[in-house]
Structure formats: structure tokens, C-alpha cells
Amino acid sequence: xxxxxxxxxxxxxxxxxxxxxxxxxxxxxxxxxxxxxxxxxxxxxxxxxxxxxxxxxxxxxxxxxxxxxxxxxxxxxxxxxxxxxxxxxxxxxxxxxxxxxxxxxxxxxxxxxxxxxxxxxxxxxxxxxxxxxxxxxxxxxxxxxxxxxxxxxxxxxxxxxxxxxxxxxxxxxxxxxxxxxxxxxxxxxxxxxxxxxxxxxxxxxxxxxxxxxxxxxxxxxxxxxxxxxxxxxxxxxxxxxxxxxxxxxxxxxxxxxxxxxxxxxxxxxxxxxxxxxxxxxxxxxxxxxxxxxxxxx
Numbered sequence: 001x002x003x004x005x006x007x008x009x010x011x012x013x014x015x016x017x018x019x020x021x022x023x024x025x026x027x028x029x030x031x032x033x034x035x036x037x038x039x040x041x042x043x044x045x046x047x048x049x050x051x052x053x054x055x056x057x058x059x060x061x062x063x064x065x066x067x068x069x070x071x072x073x074x075x076x077x078x079x080x081x082x083x084x085x086x087x088x089x090x091x092x093x094x095x096x097x098x099x100x101x102x103x104x105x106x107x108x109x110x111x112x113x114x115x116x117x118x119x120x121x122x123x124x125x126x127x128x129x130x131x132x133x134x135x136x137x138x139x140x141x142x143x144x145x146x147x148x149x150x151x152x153x154x155x156x157x158x159x160x161x162x163x164x165x166x167x168x169x170x171x172x173x174x175x176x177x178x179x180x181x182x183x184x185x186x187x188x189x190x191x192x193x194x195x196x197x198x199x200x201x202x203x204x205x206x207x208x209x210x211x212x213x214x215x216x217x218x219x220x221x222x223x224x225x226x227x228x229x230x231x232x233x234x235x236x237x238x239x240x241x242x243x244x245x246x247x248x249x250x251x252x253x254x255x256x257x258x259x260x261x262x263x264x265x266x267x268x269x270x271x272x273x274x275x276x277x278x279x280x281x282x283x284x285x286x287x288x289x290x291x292x293x294x295x296x297x
Contacts, residue, residue, distance in 0.1 A: 001182050007033045016059035018051040021214025023204040023221060024125050025051060026178045028096065031123065032062065034188035039092045042076050044106060045069040046098040047132040048125075070105045072097040073113035076120040084119070092192050093120040100130040103139035103161050114168040114197045121191050121198045124161065127206040135209045142229075143283055144276045146268040147209075153271055157283055165199045166235050172198040173235035179222035183232060183244055190234075203230045211267025220265060226257040228288060240294050250288075250295060259284065 011032035018025045024047055032039060042065045043049055052060045067075045072095040080093045097106060102124040110122060129147050130136040137147040139159035146153055165173050171194045176184040184202065191198040205220035207213065212220060224230040225245050232246040241247075248254035259281065263269040272280070 001185065003181055006030070006181070006185060007036075009033065009037075011037070011039075011061040013059040013061055015053065016051050017053050018047075019206075019208060019214070021207045021217040022047075022051070023127070023178050023206065023217050024048055026181075026217070027125050027176075027184070027202045027204060028060075030178070030181050030184050031094075031096075031188050034185045035092050035094065035121075035192055037062065038090050039063075039094055040079055041065065041094050041096050042067055042072055042079060043096050044072040044098075044101040045132070046101055047127075048096055048098070050132060069101050070109055072101055072106050073109040073118070073120075073122060076122070077113045077116065077118045080119050095120060095122045097122070097124055098131065099124055099126040099128060099140035099161075100133075100136075100138045102126075103159050107161075107164075110165075111168065114165065114170050114199070118197050119195055121188075121200065124199075124201045125204040126201055127204040127209055128158070129206070129209050131206050131209045142280070144269055144272050144280050146211075146271060153269075153276060160287075162199065162201050162235075168197070169238065170197045170199065171195075171237060174200045175230070175232055176200060176202045177221045177225050177230060177232065178202065178204065179218050179225065180232070180244055187234065209268070211270070212265055216265065220262070223257060223262045223265070227259040227262045228256045228284060229259060229262060231287075231291060233291075240291075242291075242295065250292065 012025050012029045039062045044067050049066055052058045076093050076095040083091055126140050128140045129138050135147050136149040137154055141154050142158045144153045172191050174187040176187055203224050205217055232243045234241050242250055249256050
């Protein structure tokens with residue numbers, strides 16, 4: 001499917017309160033085009049809770065429940081149980097949360113919902129920090145990145161939540177990027193057609209937090225994949241497959257773009273020392289080696 005073939009309906013309306021260049025609205029527009037009108041969103045404290053505009057108005061044209069930071073998956077479980085009790089099988093329940101509310105604060109509720117087999121789709125839009133509350137580090141923040149709480153650069157390796165989710169043996173896990181809308185649309189449609197818990201994670205470069213010009217959002221999202229800093233894959237029925245440029249890089253058909261150029265485009269990495277850069281590249285290489293091993297199994 002080409003971009004021109006995506007549905008024309010819009011469920012993220014004009015007049016929303018997103019920042020210029022915000023990747024979240026791009027991602028949610030594509031996701032809701034795939035899911036359609038019969039969708040219920042549950043959103044914890046996050047940028048999306050602000051983007052939808054202030055009560056009593058909203059720019060999200062589907063039913064939306066705003067909940068506490070740690071309760072996205074728990075509230076989705078309640079919605080799914082209610083729909084099941086009413087015999088309503090044609091409504092998709094989506095927990096739409098940032099990395100702070102997924103990797104850290106909401107992890108317990110997410111794990112519980114996955115373990116129970118809740119019929120819902122959990123989507124984490126990952127901007128690699130707590131953006132809405134002031135750009136603090138999260139478990140998703142990469143090594144070396146500046147945040148207001150790691151102002152000399154984070155010195156710990158980032159968590160990989162998708163792999164934690166895989167350990168729950170759910171039917172479907174996928175990663176995506178706003179720079180590849182057809183891939184995101186296809187994966188969302190596939191997830192919608194699978195019963196049980198599904199998890200998707202979308203890389204979401206944030207201009208204020210990553211410190212880049214707001215016109216470069218899609219370019220940063222594309223380079224995240226082309227450099228190998230972000231991998232595109234699907235984990236379906238215990239089988240891992242790679243998609244898009246990630247697959248081409250793994251199979252040797254495409255050389256990865258320069259990760260140094262990607263880092264230089266982001267002000268959050270401007271204070272990287274030579275040693276920090278080498279550590280960042282080593283961590284990245286170790287992750288690729290890990291996924292090459294997974295791909296060979």
C-alpha cells in the first residue's frame with residue numbers, strides 16, 4: 001500500500017495542542033486510519049493527554065479515556081472486559097502511552113494485562129524521555145543522551161521493553177517508525193486482526209527533547225532506522241522477522257547510514273566525549289549482534 005492509498009478519514013482533528021513537528025500526532029493519525037472509527041483509546045498522563053486539547057473539547061474523534069500515569073493497561077483491561085460482557089466484538093481497545101508510562105511507571109500494569117491475555121492493543125510511542133513533564137530521563141533514554149535529570153549525559157544503557165513483552169509469549173509484537181507510514185499502517189491492521197494482547201512500539205523523535213529543528217522530525221525518524229539506532233521487526237507466534245531497511249541491513253543488501261551524523265543532528269548528544277561515542281557505538285553493535293543471533297534461530 002502506498003501513502004496515497006491510506007484511508008482519507010481523519011480521527012486526529014485540526015486544532016489539537018501538539019508542538020510543531022510533533023511525531024505523536026503523525027503516528028496516531030496513521031494508527032487510527034488503520035483501526036477505524038470503532039476504536040476506544042485509553043491514555044495515561046503523557047503528551048497525548050495534552051495534545052487532545054482541554055476539556056470539554058477534544059481533537060480525537062474516537063472515544064477517549066484519560067487515566068492516571070500507571071493505569072493504561074489496567075484501564076484497557078476493564079474496557080475490554082466490559083465489551084466482552086456486552087458481546088461487542090467489533091471494537092478495538094487501544095492503550096496509547098509514552099515510554100515513561102510504559103517502560104517505567106506503567107510496566108507492572110502492562111505485564112499483568114499481557115499475562116492475563118487481555119484482548120487489547122498496547123502502543124508505546126517512544127520519544128525516549130518524559131517529555132510532557134520536562135524532559136527527564138526514562139528507562140528508554142539511550143546512553144549518552146542529555147535530559148534535565150542527566151545533564152552530563154545518561155550513563156546507563158536503555159531498557160528494551162519490546163523484549164520484555166516478548167517474554168510474555170503474546171501473539172504479536174512489532175516496532176515501527178513514523179518515517180515508514182505504510183509499514184506502520186500494515187502492522188497496525190495486522191495487530192487489529194489478532195485476538196489477545198498485542199504490543200507495538202513507535203520511535204517518536206521529539207524536537208524539544210531531542211533538540212533539533214521541528215522541520216526534521218520525519219528525517220530523524222528515518223535516520224533512526226537507516227543508521228540501525230532503531231530496528232523494524234515483527235515477533236509473531238514466537239517467530240522474529242525484520243522489515244524495511246532493518247531487514248536489508250541485516251541481510252547485507254544495504255549499508256547502514258552514519259550513526260555519527262544522526263547523533264550530530266540532535267542537541268541532546270552535543271556533549272558526547274570521544275569515549276562516550278565509542279561506548280554508544282559498542283552498545284549499538286552489541287544489540288545488532290544480539291538480533292542477528294535471534295534472526296538465525
